[in-house]
Amino acid sequence: MSAAKSRKSPDAAPAKKKAVAIDDRGGDLTGARAASRSKSASKRSPATVKAGGGVGAGRISYRDAMRAALQEALQRDPRVMLMGEDVGRYGGTYAVTKGLLAEFGPERVRDTPLSELGFVGAAIGAAIGGLRPIVEVMTVNFSLLALDQIVNTAAVYRHMSGGQFGVPLVIRMATGAGRQLAAQHSHSLEVWFAHVPGIRVLAPATVEDARGMLWPALQDPDPVVIFEHAQLYNLEDELPATVSDDITHARVRQVGTDVSLITYGGSLYKTLDAARELAALGISAEVVDLRVLRPLDGDTVLASVRKTRRAVVVDEGWRSGSLAAEVMARIAESAFFDLDAPLARVCSEEVPIPYARHMEEAALPQVPTIVAAVRALLNR
Amino acid sequence: MNTMKTRIRPATPAAQGSGTDVPAPPTGPVPFDRERALMLLGGMLRIRRMEEKSAELYGQGKIRGFLHLYIGEEAVAGGMIPALQPQDNVVATYREHGHALLRGVSMDRIMAEMYGKAEGCSRGRGGSMHLFDAQARLYGGNAIVGGGLPVATGLALAARQLNEPRVTACFFGEGAVAEGAFHEAMNLAALWQLPVLFCCENNLYAMGTALARSESRVDLCAKAASYGMQAGSIDGMDVVAVHQAALAAVKQVRASLAPIFLELRTYRFRAHSMFDAELYRDKAEVQAWKTRGPIHTYTARLKAQGLLTEQQFLALDRQVAEEVDRAVAFAEAGHWEPVGDLLRDVVAARQDEADAPSESSGVAP
Numbered sequence: 004m005s006a007a008k009s010r011k012s013p014d015a016a017p018a019k020k021k022a023v024a025i026d027d028r029g030g031d032l033t034g035a036r037a038a039s040r041s042k043s044a045s046k047r048s049p050a051t052v053k054a055g056g057g058v059g060a061g062r063i064s065y066r067d068a069m070r071a072a073l074q075e076a077l078q079r080d081p082r083v084m085l086m087g088e089d090v091g092r093y094g095g096t097y098a099v100t101k102g103l104l105a106e107f108g109p110e111r112v113r114d115t116p117l118s119e120l121g122f123v124g125a126a127i128g129a130a131i132g133g134l135r136p137i138v139e140v141m142t143v144n145f146s147l148l149a150l151d152q153i154v155n156t157a158a159v160y161r162h163m164s165g166g167q168f169g170v171p172l173v174i175r176m177a178t179g180a181g182r183q184l185a186a187q188h189s190h191s192l193e194v195w196f197a198h199v200p201g202i203r204v205l206a207p208a209t210v211e212d213a214r215g216m217l218w219p220a221l222q223d224p225d226p227v228v229i230f231e232h233a234q235l236y237n238l239e240d241e242l243p244a245t246v247s248d249d250i251t252h253a254r255v256r257q258v259g260t261d262v263s264l265i266t267y268g269g270s271l272y273k274t275l276d277a278a279r280e281l282a283a284l285g286i287s288a289e290v291v292d293l294r295v296l297r298p299l300d301g302d303t304v305l306a307s308v309r310k311t312r313r314a315v316v317v318d319e320g321w322r323s324g325s326l327a328a329e330v331m332a333r334i335a336e337s338a339f340f341d342l343d344a345p346l347a348r349v350c351s352e353e354v355p356i357p358y359a360r361h362m363e364e365a366a367l368p369q370v371p372t373i374v375a376a377v378r379a380l381l382n383r
Numbered sequence: 384m385n386t387m388k389t390r391i392r393p394a395t396p397a398a399q400g401s402g403t404d405v406p407a408p409p410t411g412p413v414p415f416d417r418e419r420a421l422m423l424l425g426g427m428l429r430i431r432r433m434e435e436k437s438a439e440l441y442g443q444g445k446i447r448g449f450l451h452l453y454i455g456e457e458a459v460a461g462g463m464i465p466a467l468q469p470q471d472n473v474v475a476t477y478r479e480h481g482h483a484l485l486r487g488v489s490m491d492r493i494m495a496e497m498y499g500k501a502e503g504c505s506r507g508r509g510g511s512m513h514l515f516d517a518q519a520r521l522y523g524g525n526a527i528v529g530g531g532l533p534v535a536t537g538l539a540l541a542a543r544q545l546n547e548p549r550v551t552a553c554f555f556g557e558g559a560v561a562e563g564a565f566h567e568a569m570n571l572a573a574l575w576q577l578p579v580l581f582c583c584e585n586n587l588y589a590m591g592t593a594l595a596r597s598e599s600r601v602d603l604c605a606k607a608a609s610y611g612m613q614a615g616s617i618d619g620m621d622v623v624a625v626h627q628a629a630l631a632a633v634k635q636v637r638a639s640l641a642p643i644f645l646e647l648r649t650y651r652f653r654a655h656s657m658f659d660a661e662l663y664r665d666k667a668e669v670q671a672w673k674t675r676g677p678i679h680t681y682t683a684r685l686k687a688q689g690l691l692t693e694q695q696f697l698a699l700d701r702q703v704a705e706e707v708d709r710a711v712a713f714a715e716a717g718h719w720e721p722v723g724d725l726l727r728d729v730v731a732a733r734q735d736e737a738d739a740p741s742e743s744s745g746v747a748p
Contacts, residue, residue: 084544110544116574121533121567128537131522132472133545136537151564155527156534164515165506166728168522200729224731 066236068210069099069175072217073137077107080135083221084111086126087139096141097177097236123149123174127157127226130172135221140176143192143230150195157226158201169224173217179232179269179319180367186355189363191319193268194326196228197297203227204296205250208271210238212294215246223250230296232269232319250295253303259289262377263307265330266317267293270368274317277373284374286381296326304330305338312343315376317368322350344380349373400594400601402587402650402664405671408680409621413688420690422465423622425699427457427678430481432703433490436711437480437497437511441657445714446497448510449526451478455620455652458677459584460485462625463552463647466633472542472551473519474535476584477512477526482554486519490706491713500717507720508728520549528589529562531555532581536568539577543640550636552580557646558589560606561597572642573610579642580632581607584619586651591663607644619649620675623684650675 063071076083085100085107091114094101104112115122119140126136140146146153157170180189197204203223207213213231220227227250256271257278266274271292278288291307293299308314314334318327327348334346349368357363413420434454440446453460460481467473467486475482483493488504496503497511505515505524513524522538525531535553542549559565560583572579583603587594594601607614613635617628625647632643650672654661661669685691 082545116567116570118567118571120564121536121571124530124533124564124568125537125540125571128522128534128539129541129544130537131534132538132541133547134541151527151530152533155530156525160523161730162728163505163509163513164517164523165503165508167505167515167517169731203730 061242062239063210063214063242064236065210065213065231065238065240066097066099068214068242069207069217069231069236070101070103072214073100073103074106076135076137076217076221077103077111079218080221082133082135083137084113084129084134085137085139086113086115086122088115088117088141090114090139095139097231097233099236100139119145119148120152124152124156126172126174127152127160127170130170130226131160131168135171135173137173137175137217137221140174142188142233143176143178144187144190146174146176147192153196153202153226153228154199158199160201161225162201170226171221171224172226173220173229174226175229175231177233178230179234180351180356180363181234181269183358183360183363184356185358189356191268191321191351193230193296194320194324194329197299197326197329199297201225202297203250205229206268206294206296207231208235208268208292208294210240210242211246214242215248216250216294219248219250230268234269238272251300253291253293253295253300255289255303255307256292257288257290259287259311261287261311262313262315262380263289263291263304263311264315264317264373264377265291265293265304265307267296267326268319270317270319273368273370274373276370277317277377280370280374281377284378284383286377286383288377293326293330299329299333301333301337304334308334308338309341312341313380314342314346315373315380316346316348317373318348318350319368320350321353322348323353325350347376347380349376400587400598402593402668402672405668405675406618408675409618409624409677410680410684411623413623413681413684413690414627415623417690420685421699423461423626424678424681424685424691425703426465426485427461427622427681428700428703429490429706430457430460430484431678432700432707433484433493433710434480436707437494438653438657440497440711446511447499448512449477449656449658450497450511451656452651452653453478453481455672455676456584456586456649457481458622458625458681459582459619459647459649460554461677462622462627463554463582463629466626466629467550467552468633469520470547470549471520471633472522472535472538472549473554474522474531474538474551475514475524475554476528476531476556476559477524478556478584479514479524479554480511483514483516483519483521483524486516486521488514488516488519488521490710492516494710494714495717498714498717499719500714501720502713502717506728529555529559529564532559532562532564532568533571535579535581536572536577539572539579539642540575543575543577548637550578550580550633552582552633554582554584556589557583557585557587557594557603558592558597559583560603561589566606569607569610569612569642569644573612576639576641578636578640580636581612581642581644583644583646584649585646586649588651588655588663590655591659591661593663603646604644612642612644614644614646616646616648619647620672620677620680622677622681652676 091104316327464485492504604614
């Protein structure tokens, strides 16, 4: 905790983060549209999450926001339990679950062996059996050991059983590079999960989403995978008094007119920084945070692109077969004649993430590469 | 009822890893009242006749996909499933027609499922390998070898945490013992003391690979025991031995909440699936095992004991044949789910998903 609080912001999101204007109402959307959107959200989950939840609104770290969400879930629903490697005594690899063992005991905050296939499968069974497990998998790289259970059981169970059984399970995992952890701890494999029908994939990038997405994910009768970019845990920001419980829509984080920058997760802040640099060059960039990687909110993306007529997708995944590729394909399918320029993307280089800092930085999308991609598109 | 210690013991002195050592056929008195004794026979016979008809229908193209027959192994499900209570859970493999049937899923709905009809127990979405039934607490029908073990462990975790007196019976073949999922689930179940009854149906061949060709040690009970779990081997061709062991094991798991491992030594008379030329075993070996056939040996014992006459057997068989005929008629009369329902049950409801239209529309206007 103290270590977490002593660091104000992650490497990827310098202190100027506070200056970023978060547009909660969805940027250029009309008032009527925004109203209907919040109405549909409240219909699904009437209990809009209060930021209070034992921690109080105001400035909070992403880690503490996530912990508050977990704590609230454990308090609100006795069926909720946490499972995972070192979630209990150790307090969580990223200290997200620190203190929860003392409050809720070892049955509800359950340390597991290093046994991803086994404990993710057991969480699936427990969910089918009436509990509401939240599984923490240390990183997306390790989750591959459990991919069989996630893809072959959790994602197909409802359909294969003719609708008789669902798997109301939440799986949280860290993703992403930037900490010199090399090629087995740093990859962004969100698209592997977003490829699979039957599961919802979330990528909270803000403290509000870290605080607000978990509870509605638990209300989903089907499996939900939540990707937390490891660079975000130390991010601090203001938590609004009322936290959104929307796990369906993308959101415009910054309104612009010349180009749409579409991104998610840890790349959001690099993209917002790039937008600021572009503004200094007289280019007005709109930033769309996908938030939900499956099912994709095509409407919000298309509305933005139809307005700006240009799009650059920023995605820390590898270029080939990336989420960026899917977003671009949807734009090309549905808004081709609205475009004034070819679609572009900034992805990770197609290389296992290397250890050496300068090489790791070179492998990832960075502010200058995003700026360069936009300038190339606009010939400016 | 004898204690676990006397009931759960090796069926033969040596561990069984090859099909060429064929023990003597099961004999001896049947220690059940007539009603229970005949219930066990009826169960096995229903599985046998339903599957013989399924093979025939497969040949006619009525049933497609993979079809894995349980013929020869009926004493396992036939002895295990009736030892469970209605509140218990069953997790099975892709060779699960018998488990589903004896668990109470009607032959009609099983047959309709194999036809792919909407009246099937999985609405035609699963087929032979994926029979499900919420009411029967049958959680599949899992065609990933070893895939059911972690799920069963989780079902038992839920039962334990919710204070529900459920035993979860998890069936899997000996081939699953080579999977990591087996070892991870055994460890979790023993570590957390979960009420799972692990039922290893050792039919000696994982598809075509004999146990001795895939395991460095063929003593399966030793593997379970290494996790601190009580384990025992049962003659899986003897429905009496299986049922006695099952009653004792289910009772003990329910009382102690601790898992038990049973190895049920059995033999598959038919090919692995309908595509198997059986190059990996001699016909003589199969013939030798057929002398241990679970239905005819048990029938002989019942007759010797005066619990069954030939006429009564024929009457029972006729009754089962009629049930099979009705099931086929039911499946034939069933209807195909409209293609418009294709995306139904991928998730709980389509909700107001943002991309619902673009998911199917492709190019926008």
